[in-house]
Amino acid sequence: MMSPLDIRVGWYLAQRQIRRSSIWTTGLIVFVMLLTFLNLVVVTGMLVGIVDGISKLYREQQTGDVIVSTPKTQNYIENSQNIIAFIRGLPQVDRISARYASGATIEANYKTRTDQNEKANSTGANVFGVDPVAENEFSNLASFVGEGQYLEPSDYDEILIGSQLIDRYSFGGDVPGLTPLRDVYPGSKVRITIGGVTREVTIKGIIVTTANSPLATGVYMPEKEVRELMGRNDYNVNQIAIRLKEGYDPIAFRDLLTNSGVGRVATVQTFSEAIPNGVEEVRSTFAQIGNAISSVGLVVASITIFIVIFINAVTRRKFIGILKGIGISGEAIEISYMFQSLFYAMIGVTVGLLVLYGFLVPYVSAHPIVLPISNAIIVAPLPGTMLRVALLALATVIAGYIPARMIVRKNTLDSILGRN
Amino acid sequence: MSETNYMLETRDLEKTFKTGTVVTPVLKGIDFHVANGEWVSIMGRSGAGKSTLLYQMSLLDEPTSGEIYIDGREAHTLTEREKMRMRLYEFGFVFQEYALMPELTALENVVLPLLMKRFSYDAARERAKSALGRVGLSARLGNLPSALSGGEQQRVSIARAIAERPEILFADEPTANLDHESSDVIMGIFRELHSDGQTIVMVTHEEEYGAMTERIVRIDDGRVLSGEPASDKRP
Numbered sequence: 160m161m162s163p164l165d166i167r168v169g170w171y172l173a174q175r176q177i178r179r180s181s182i183w184t185t186g187l188i189v190f191v192m193l194l195t196f197l198n199l200v201v202v203t204g205m206l207v208g209i210v211d212g213i214s215k216l217y218r219e220q221q222t223g224d225v226i227v228s229t230p231k232t233q234n235y236i237e238n239s240q241n242i243i244a245f246i247r248g249l250p251q252v253d254r255i256s257a258r259y260a261s262g263a264t265i266e267a268n269y270k271t272r273t274d275q276n277e278k279a280n281s282t283g284a285n286v287f288g289v290d291p292v293a294e295n296e297f298s299n300l301a302s303f304v305g306e307g308q309y310l311e312p313s314d315y316d317e318i319l320i321g322s323q324l325i326d327r328y329s330f331g332g333d334v335p336g337l338t339p340l341r342d343v344y345p346g347s348k349v350r351i352t353i354g355g356v357t358r359e360v361t362i363k364g365i366i367v368t369t370a371n372s373p374l375a376t377g378v379y380m381p382e383k384e385v386r387e388l389m390g391r392n393d394y395n396v397n398q399i400a401i402r403l404k405e406g407y408d409p410i411a412f413r414d415l416l417t418n419s420g421v422g423r424v425a426t427v428q429t430f431s432e433a434i435p436n437g438v439e440e441v442r443s444t445f446a447q448i449g450n451a452i453s454s455v456g457l458v459v460a461s462i463t464i465f466i467v468i469f470i471n472a473v474t475r476r477k478f479i480g481i482l483k484g485i486g487i488s489g490e491a492i493e494i495s496y497m498f499q500s501l502f503y504a505m506i507g508v509t510v511g512l513l514v515l516y517g518f519l520v521p522y523v524s525a526h527p528i529v530l531p532i533s534n535a536i537i538v539a540p541l542p543g544t545m546l547r548v549a550l551l552a553l554a555t556v557i558a559g560y561i562p563a564r565m566i567v568r569k570n571t572l573d574s575i576l577g578r579n
Numbered sequence: 580m581s582e583t584n585y586m587l588e589t590r591d592l593e594k595t596f597k598t599g600t601v602v603t604p605v606l607k608g609i610d611f612h613v614a615n616g617e618w619v620s621i622m623g624r625s626g627a628g629k630s631t632l633l634y635q636m637s638l639l640d641e642p643t644s645g646e647i648y649i650d651g652r653e654a655h656t657l658t659e660r661e662k663m664r665m666r667l668y669e670f671g672f673v674f675q676e677y678a679l680m681p682e683l684t685a686l687e688n689v690v691l692p693l694l695m696k697r698f699s700y701d702a703a704r705e706r707a708k709s710a711l712g713r714v715g716l717s718a719r720l721g722n723l724p725s726a727l728s729g730g731e732q733q734r735v736s737i738a739r740a741i742a743e744r745p746e747i748l749f750a751d752e753p754t755a756n757l758d759h760e761s762s763d764v765i766m767g768i769f770r771e772l773h774s775d776g777q778t779i780v781m782v783t784h785e786e787e788y789g790a791m792t793e794r795i796v797r798i799d800d801g802r803v804l805s806g807e808p809a810s811d812k813r814p
């Protein structure tokens with residue numbers, strides 16, 4: 160079929176055709192290939208990145224690398240303070256945040272409510288009792304305070320409230336159970352009810368983040384007051400989020416904790432296990448959608464190459480006939496077109512790889528794209544990218560081969576004489 | 580297989596074109612031969628079948644019936660691939676229009692078929708240079724076809740055809756698109772090649788150029804009219 164000799168002659172022809180083709184044409188084709196490559200990698204990467212962005216938010220702002228939490232059958236982690244001391248003493252641990260957590264109801268505008276029949280402006284929320292200093296070190300919580308101030312450990316009857324609970328930020332709108340609070344600003348008073356106990360507290364600050372951040376629907380209070388409200392005189396907390404030092408494996412650490420006995424009184428999970436249900440499914444759905452969109456791009460690129468090579472070969476049909484006439488093999492001519500297609504694809508891919516790993520991935524990682532549902536990053540692991548490179552190369556080589564073959568197989572003499 | 584001393588011989592060669600219901604007999608039994616080292620011209624009025632005959636003999640086309648012998652070997656029964664090899668290794672072609680690849684320089688156009696013949700790149704370049712030297716184009720090696728005159732392009736074609744001395748050089752009206760001066764140069768090159776022993780089969784319209792060859796074969800209505808020796812008419 161295709162001998163080394165054909166490849167040699169094909170390569171000789173291709174090199175010169177590429178070198179002497181119009182820089183504008185080449186530039187345009189390479190540009191199409193570049194866009195196709197980026198489309199192939201970035202669309203899926205971004206869609207997956209949206210979900211990974213959510214995972215990343217949970218990992219950074221809530222779970223840490225490993226989280227110890229209350230088992231379903233319990234109301235708190237027994238023996239919390241001993242467990243915290245044990246975890247603190249482990250060499251892998253960088254920092255932790257221990258939290259009291261409870262469902263709560265928050266009501267605003269009760270003072271201006273004149274009609275008893277008017278629906279109360281209240282919403283459900285998760286209340287976290289935290290050590291403001293430790294929590295800030297853990298999740299950078301203070302940096303998200305968009306209005307008002309962060310908590311002081313000595314604060315009493317003061318809370319931080321997540322933006323999704325407030326109607327000017329919320330995109331929840333009329334989601335049942337989530338009726339955002341109206342006219343709530345730093346300094347506003349709201350009623351908070353935890354386990355039947357109601358308190359009037361002042362909003363000290365508002366946590367402004369993307370909707371899918373775990374902080375967005377949270378209410379934060381200094382731990383002392385939450386402990387009182389929940390009646391936890393034993394100091395037993397509900398969750399201990401653990402951040403590991405650089406280089407330690409969350410799975411190995413989870414197993415260590417589980418086996419150390421912590422697993423008997425608490426649930427120990429890595430960040431990926433602790434993520435809300437469905438996120439993993441959403442991730443694979445998005446990946447499939449991304450792949451579907453990319454395949455369209457791949458088809459478009461193949462057609463582009465097909466047309467370019469077809470036009471090139473058709474306009475050179477006479478010369479192709481003459482080459483065959485003087486004894487140049489058809490395979491060599493076909494190979495020359497395959498080399499040309501491959502060249503366009505590979506230049507596009509090379510530029511694409513530089514743009515992707517030299518700019519897009521690091522830049523977006525440092526400055527995530529702020530979307531309503533998460534801060535999206537681009538997820539483009541090298542093996543997956545290389546698979547797509549191979550796919551693009553294969554598609555373009557085939558797209559170059561077919562039109563070349565269509566012209567080359569035509570009768571030699573007909574080609575020379577320009578007959579059909 | 581029959582004995583023959585000719586470099587090229589056809590026996591009762593027929594070619595009939597069929598387009599739909601239209602049947603056009605063009606060659607109606609051509610017996611033609613060329614001896615080794617002979618320079619033959621094929622002449623005749625337009626539409627007589629000169630080009631058609633040349634394409635059959637040079638294995639670019641498939642005759643309807645008849646036999647073709649190249650250097651004593653049966654050629655009409657060869658496979659397409661074998662014909663291609665024969666065109667590559669044993670024939671040289673000069674077409675009416677300048678048939679050079681537009682993206683290849685003069686030198687590269689001559690190098691290409693040599694690469695196909697398994698020459699090393701360096702050896703191919705050396706041969707191509709010397710062939711271009713023979714047609715007087717040593718100063719134009721790096722020119723693309725677009726930067727060559729018609730006559731120069733035709734000389735590159737000749738260089739490509741003769742770079743590795745072919746058994747037979749076929750030329751279909753090599754001077755048809757050229758002015759008189761360029762045509763004379765081309766014919767001068769052919770004469771020189773012939774004096775080196777090159778077998779040449781050439782189609783031409785010009786009596787003047789036909790007269791330069793050793794023998795004129797006149798074709799009319801698909802048949803050979805005469806095979807008159809032309810040497811005595813040479814100036």
Ligand SMILES: Nc1ncnc2c1ncn2[C@@H]1O[C@H](COP(=O)(O)OP(=O)(O)OP(=O)(O)O)[C@@H](O)[C@H]1O
Binds near residue numbers: 629630632
């Ligand atoms: N593919 C074809 N189908 C039908 N008829 C054809 C075909 N090719 C050639 N012919 C006919 O065959 C005849 C001979 O054509 P050919 O090209 O061999 O003539 P020629 O002697 O070379 O003429 P010219 O001097 O004009 O080049 C012409 O009448 C032409 O119309």
Ligand SMILES: [Mg+2]
Binds near residue numbers: 629630631
């Ligand atoms: Mg003709």
